[in-house]
Amino acid sequence: MKTLENKVVFISGGADGIGRAVVERFLAEGACVTVLDLNQEKLEALQAQYPETVRTLCGDVTSYADNAQAVALTLDAFGRLDSFVGNAAVFDYFAPLSRLKPENLAESFDKLFHVNVLGYLNGVKASLEALKASQGNIILTVSNSGFYPGGGGVLYVTSKHAVVGLIKQLAYELAPEIRVNGVSPGATDTEMKSVEGVSSKAQPLNHIQGFHEKAADAVPLKRIAKASDHAALYVLLASNEQSPMTTGCVIHSDGGWVAR
Template sequence: MAWLKGQVALVTGGTGGIGSAIVRRYVAEGARVAVMGRDAAQLAALADTLGDAVITIEGDVSRYQDNQRAVAATLEAFGRLDTFVGNAAVFDYFTRLDRIAPEEFEGAFQKLFATNVQGYLLGAQASIEALRETRGSMIFTLSNSAFYAGGGGILYVTAKHALVGMIRQLAYELAPDIRVNGVAPGATNTPMKSLEGLNSRSVPLNQIPGFEAGAAQAVPLQRIAEPEDHTGHYVLLASRENSGLTTANIIHSDGGWEIRSAGAAKPRKA
């Protein structure tokens, strides 16, 4: 424990699922954490639970002013910033391109990319100066959909693929002062919401009938992840002592998706 003692992090989308798990793990590892989210009630509940180790900022990641305000609040409260974690995202409920009405496409595209791509870039832009002062790092939440088809619909998968290039380019532009890495979780038991109005059948990810069993059967390790299963990777990448020479790297945390068999998972031996 205490891999992050004395460090300060800013986590976007930090009120539920993987985001809140990262916040809790960072606090357990000795960090102080600023949490940015849109749900005031969830932010308040997190602050009540974790106390003085966290501050909360209500804001929209797609607006530069809100990201700038979050960084300023972090510096005011804790005096420094060591790690920016871009985590906020919305899903598209597996919606195919031919199921999106042409007249609705532009609006849906802009809304999803505003959160899933623009939000990461604006958060990075707002935190660069503070991270240069500490020679800190950026960590972004991707997905197995950043590398493989089928983990979402056309908008979500395209956005996640774009983030692979974003990480590599930012690592190139910001070296040697700031390390830039990512974590690519697979299917996770999380209440991730889909873009409003895109698909009338959409429900939070972990409420999809059969989601847990189907996700477990699709990978060699044969279980769905809990949000906490991914958090060690975020700790490792934030730690200067243990990842000081790691940049432009994306850690896969997906149960072995790349080596999955085509079809049903192989039965376990007795």
């Protein structure tokens, strides 16, 4: 029997990057999946590839209504919800506070935190009753920036530290019905985009000159991760049978930052 046979999962930010790798791994493990994302083209391709086991919704994680619609779509299509995976996030192109213009600071903060923190809260809130009914679980994508400085700029690093706090508080609040955990990827070869307005030079993460080499050299394992390198950890945390006593925990998948 596959690890997630007959399980149903709602994933935000699942059309590309780490989220897409998690979707594909969950499907391989027998789950049905609903994906909320803004990328209509990639959602359509995903739906076409997996017509029976995937449902998609083009929407914004910063909207509670869109998250609630995704949950309703999930329940209508599959009859239950066992896991919510919050994954959608935007970067800040390593912008330090000194480079953020005072007149843009509040707007940049709001844009990034609305996606990286409020987006997770919306997904959790919308999923709550269905997850209580299934005695399910929540998995949030953190980052090594949730524990160490320098992996992003002041806004991104602060937002990911907030996600760590969110995991701990939700694990406390939602026990014993719902387990809440996180996965903390390190530098990964994805096209993660930066929030608008923080830098005129902003570009997708893996387009930055020297990114792959510098990221690999910074960790003991000496390589940059593929998106799929992290996916098995989400499966582990989504399985109430394989991790029944794990809550309030973040699993690091970052090439050994903690050892360094």
